[in-house]
Amino acid sequence: MARNATNELLQKAKKSKSDEFYTQLSDIESELQHYKSHFYNKIVYCNCDDPRISNFFKYFASNFKKLGLKKLIAACYREQVRDLFNPEEDKNGFFFEYTGAEGEKNEPGSTDIVSFNGDGDFRSSESIELLKQSDIVVTNPPFSLFREYVAQLVKYNKKFLIIGNINAITYKEIFKLIKENKAWLGINLGRGISGFIVPDHYELYGTEARVDSSGDRIVSPNNCLWLTNLDTSKRHEDIVLTKKYFGHEDEYPKYDNYDGININRTQDIPSDFKGYMGVPITFLHKFNPDQFEIVKFRKGNDERDLSINGKCPYFRILIKNKRI
Template sequence: NPPFSLFREYVAQLIKYDKKFLIIGNINAITYKEIFKLIKENKAWLGINLGRGISGFIVPEHYELYGTETRIDSSGNRIVSPNNCLWLTNLDTFKRHEGITLTKRYFGNEIEYPHYDNYDGINVNKTQDIPLDYKGFMGVPITFLHKFNPDQFEIIKFRKGNDEKDLSINGKCPYFRILIKNKRILTELSNNRGIPQVR
């Protein structure tokens, strides 16, 4: 695994030579345009765990253990489990084919899903709040990528509106958003006995 500072270059080399990979990187790597492009094009995706879900790194004796991210296991290994790491891979996993169960509705709750000033789409604050009855564009947090199923959703673009400025709502910009579209809108509605009205 390369130093995080060489992450982009390393991934580019792996892609160039058509290699299979499973590497650890900083969670902010998904905001790099080169990495996001691979995710959007379904050439790379997040692994099963991220953050503290990654079991951790064994560190040497001289490394200071502090905070809630550290522990010593039953074998005496000194382990640090930072909350800012992810797996990036192009190896298929069962997780990326699991659909997100959608239970929220846009219609009747429009006030909870404000429209962007500079893009024809709605803002969704949490992945669990993605509405099952909205067929337009939706901006979701970057943590959505951990649950992203390419058969269920299409990634449209990252962060920017039609004016190429950060997405905004009433002049204020939420933290980075990924614009997506639900590919299964009619299936979602029929599975949930939904109303036929979709937008």
């Protein structure tokens, strides 16, 4: 059954700056199993996570010794509200550090929590100090602040594994990182991310929205991805090319404004074409940088959207086969 309408929910969240989508433990386990070798003797920072309820914190705390972690830090934002009816500020943001020492609790109580002086926003100086200490950042950052969030990780040269909307691929800042081989898509995409826990005030949109056996309210957008700069062997697997261009030229129309051919599906990439090819953005999920070169995104030589007979297909990524 199609997952519909939940994109509308994410759009509402973007407009209202409401970013309360919490990742399920099953989705974290499904993705993290591919990166275990990266975490030995590393400090992991989950900087958008309440350690008392975060499934990211739960995963790393319960697998602390198995992964060989050095330290785990989780930090939580708390909105500061002050008005005529609430003259006092709400509680500050806070964080919790876990080192796996003997006798140390991996489920923080109120006495184990350390309060920030401010709200704990990932952009705050206090949170940045914790970021500087860390090696790898793993979390579900605010969708509405995704560009800014990734820019901070790049600025401080951090390894990361984070969740975002598939549309993030189209952001020029994110695409630039992908083109320069400084970031790439993780293992799971779309339906590979089974859904997010949302609070009670969120409307349950979509045919697959549900309340699970634990009472958690779940929405399944089918339009999210993992973005990372942690390498995996799967990323270097070739796309098997079974199609031919020569003899089937009519199946690969040329662009009006770029010397290249249009391809509607990744599986239709021909094995015998050495020129430029426009492929859908979903190609990035199977992209092997050893096999293909990313040349450009979306625009032709005139810097207008790629077109065929005056019509523009959905966003295309221009690529070239390195092996021909």
